Amino acid sequence: MKNNQAELLEQLMEVGFVLVETNLYLDTHPDDERALRLHNTFSQKYKELECIYEAQYGPLKFTSMSVLPWQYVDDPWPWDVDFGKCRC
Amino acid sequence: MWIYEKKLEYPVRVNTTNPTLAAMIIEQFGGADGELSAAIRYLTQRWSMPIGKAKAILTDIGTEELVP
Numbered sequence: 001m002k003n004n005q006a007e008l009l010e011q012l013m014e015v016g017f018v019l020v021e022t023n024l025y026l027d028t029h030p031d032d033e034r035a036l037r038l039h040n041t042f043s044q045k046y047k048e049l050e051c052i053y054e055a056q057y058g059p060l061k062f063t064s065m066s067v068l069p070w071q072y073v074d075d076p077w078p079w080d081v082d083f084g085k086c087r088c
Numbered sequence: 089m090w091i092y093e094k095k096l097e098y099p100v101r102v103n104t105t106n107p108t109l110a111a112m113i114i115e116q117f118g119g120a121d122g123e124l125s126a127a128i129r130y131l132t133q134r135w136s137m138p139i140g141k142a143k144a145i146l147t148d149i150g151t152e153e154l155v156p
Contacts, residue, residue: 016089062148073144078089079135 001076008053010083012060015046090151097155127153 022039029035054064058071066072118124130150137143 073140075140075143077140077143077147 001081005053005057006081006083008049008056009081012046012049012053015042015049018042019046097152123153127151 019039019042022035022042025035026032026039050060054060058064058074059066062072064072116122127150130146130153134143134146134150137146
């Protein structure tokens, strides 16, 4: 996996992790405007990153588009990605 | 990772009460050879698949088996 791909994937994972937390919080605090704004900001960011990643490296989800051949089957699969070289 | 989508794969329409059928469906879902245990097997075995195509098909069948 190219370094840029792993880095982009890791950014997506970070923003996704924020969304997991805002989601859980909002489930029990649906009226919290500040939390909702935070969620929406990161939701927007997630969409942008996802769009950039999928255009370059293929689908993250089965509902996404792909060039031929269907790139979803390509290695590496998430459990084979080496995040060791990334900035984290 | 997995994300819940707030929709059904296929519309559900239940018109009558049928305990016999309900028992069959519960067995088919959570029973000995049910979808739950099949899903776990697919999703565990995919880790030892040697090629991408095999990882993909086991991931996606396992995922589909879990759809409630």
